[in-house]
Structures are given as C-alpha cells and as structure tokens.
Amino acid sequence: MSGSLGRAAAALLRWGRGGGLWSPGVRTAGSGAGGGGGSGSTEHLDALVKKDKVVVFLKGTPEQPQCGFSNAVVQILRLHGVRDYAAYNVLDDPDLRQGIKDYSNWPTIPQVYLNGEFVGGCDILLQMHQNGDLVEELKKLGVRSALLGEDKDQDSK
Amino acid sequence: LWQLPLRCARRTFASQTEGELRVTQILREKFPRATAIKVTDISGGCGAMYEIKIESEDFKEKRTVQQHQMVNQALKEEIKEMHGLRIFTSVPRH
Numbered sequence: 001m002s003g004s005l006g007r008a009a010a011a012l013l014r015w016g017r018g019g020g021l022w023s024p025g026v027r028t029a030g031s032g033a034g035g036g037g038g039s040g041s042t043e044h045l046d047a048l049v050k051k052d053k054v055v056v057f058l059k060g061t062p063e064q065p066q067c068g069f070s071n072a073v074v075q076i077l078r079l080h081g082v083r084d085y086a087a088y089n090v091l092d093d094p095d096l097r098q099g100i101k102d103y104s105n106w107p108t109i110p111q112v113y114l115n116g117e118f119v120g121g122c123d124i125l126l127q128m129h130q131n132g133d134l135v136e137e138l139k140k141l142g143v144r145s146a147l148l149g150e151d152k153d154q155d156s157k
Numbered sequence: 158l159w160q161l162p163l164r165c166a167r168r169t170f171a172s173q174t175e176g177e178l179r180v181t182q183i184l185r186e187k188f189p190r191a192t193a194i195k196v197t198d199i200s201g202g203c204g205a206m207y208e209i210k211i212e213s214e215d216f217k218e219k220r221t222v223q224q225h226q227m228v229n230q231a232l233k234e235e236i237k238e239m240h241g242l243r244i245f246t247s248v249p250r251h
Contacts, residue, residue, distance in 0.1 A: 069241060107229055107236045120222040123243050127221060 040099020050116040054085035069122040081146025176204040187231035205240040
C-alpha cells in the first residue's frame with residue numbers, strides 16, 4: 001500500500017504549472033470591513049472557514065503554488081473538478097500564517113476545511129482522494145466530483 | 158519484548174540520521190503501545206522534512222485527522238524545527 005501511495009504522492013508533489021483554464025475564487029484574508037481582531041484572530045478565521053464550502057490555506061496560490069504539498073492539494077481539487085473554492089495564501093500574511101495554525105491546532109500548511117470543519121493537510125486529502133472518501137464528502141456538500149463521470153440518467157437498452 | 162523487532166529492523170541502525178533517531182525515540186516514549194515506528198528523513202539528511210509511519214493501538218477508532226493530531230502533539234517541539242512532515246498512521250491488524 002505504501003508503494004502506490006508513494007507513487008501517487010510523488011506525481012502530485014511534482015511541481016506543475018497548476019490550474020490554467022480556471023481560477024478558483026482566490027480571496028485575500030484580512031481585507032474587507034471590520035477592524036477588530038486582525039487577520040489571525042479566531043473570529044476572523046472562523047468566519048473565513050465558514051464562508052465557503054471548500055476552504056484551503058496554501059503557500060502560494062492555486063495558479064502558482066509555492067510548495068509541493070500545497071500544490072498537491074490544488075491538484076487533487078482540480079482532479080475532482082472543484083472550481084469554486086476559497087484559497088488563502090499564508091505567505092502573504094504572517095498573522096494569517098500563524099493564526100490558522102493556532103486555530104486548527106495543526107502545525108503545517110496546507111490546511112483543508114470542508115463545510116467549516118478542519119479536514120487535514122495534504123496527506124489526509126490524498127488518502128481521502130484514494131479511498132473514495134473525498135467524493136463522498138464533496139457529495140455531502142452538494143459538490144459533484146468530476147471523477148464520478150457522466151450522469152447515469154441515460155436510458156440503456 | 159516487542160521492542161526487539163524494532164531494533165533488528167530491516168534497516169541497519171547505523172544508517173539512520175541523528176534526527177531520525179531522536180524523532181523515533183520520542184515517538185517510542187509517547188506511544189509505548191506502538192507496534193511499528195518508522196521515521197525517514199526525506200530532506201536528504203537535512204532534518205528539514207520527515208516521513209513518519211506509526212502503527213499503534215492508540216489510533217484505534219479515531220479519525221485520521223485525530224490520529225495525526227496525536228503525532229503532532231507528541232512531536233510538537235521537534236516540528237518547530239522542521240519545514241514539513243508527512244504522517245502515515247495505522248492500527249495493528251490483529
């Protein structure tokens with residue numbers, strides 16, 4: 001099992017150009033109204049992770065990830081055809097970078113949140129992708145994974 | 158007695174880096190019930206990045222993210238020095 005995991009992981013961690021034809025809604029944290037707390041505060045982060053169904057904190061952007069693990073997250077979401085997600089670049093904001101680690105009590109970036117709930121980092125997302133859990137979780141959010149293929153509504157004779 | 162298999166592991170002791178040994182030792186202390194621990198420096202020996210595989214009863218019935226959290230907590234101080242780490246947890250088969 002570890003063999004295939006290694007191969008798949010290696011493929012995803014390879015530096016790719018990432019994205020291309022689409023651009024997910026890259027939001028900048030910390031911008032917008034409301035001064036209290038700052039970009040690393042619990043309230044602010046709480047709002048960020050709940051604002052969108054799929055939220056990721058990355059090093060870099062989906063178009064240009066600055067780290068292999070962040071890139072892996074971007075590629076997995078792309079494989080599933082998830083286009084509409086919030087991606088926050090922690091390299092832009094040191095308060096955010098530290099704040100999100102405190103918020104989730106998780107020491108590393110990337111971090112993936114589904115429906116406001118912390119799911120894990122790149123290893124966990126990769127595992128979920130490989131064992132089919134990610135398709136299920138996306139389904140629960142009302143997001144249909146591209147890997148499910150065509151709708152089976154057609155008549156078959 | 159279960160520690161014997163760990164010592165006579167496939168890799169020779171001498172081929173491990175100091176960092177690998179230290180991390181392994183900490184995991185052994187924090188997870189005394191672990192049946193398998195393997196720590197590999199995947200940063201070319203620089204101590205910047207580790208791959209950690211650990212199998213233990215402690216992970217039973219916990220979600221993967223919780224299992225990883227346990228490892229994160231155990232290695233809290235070490236992780237501060239690392240650039241990144243990969244964690245693979247599992248529960249013993251029998």
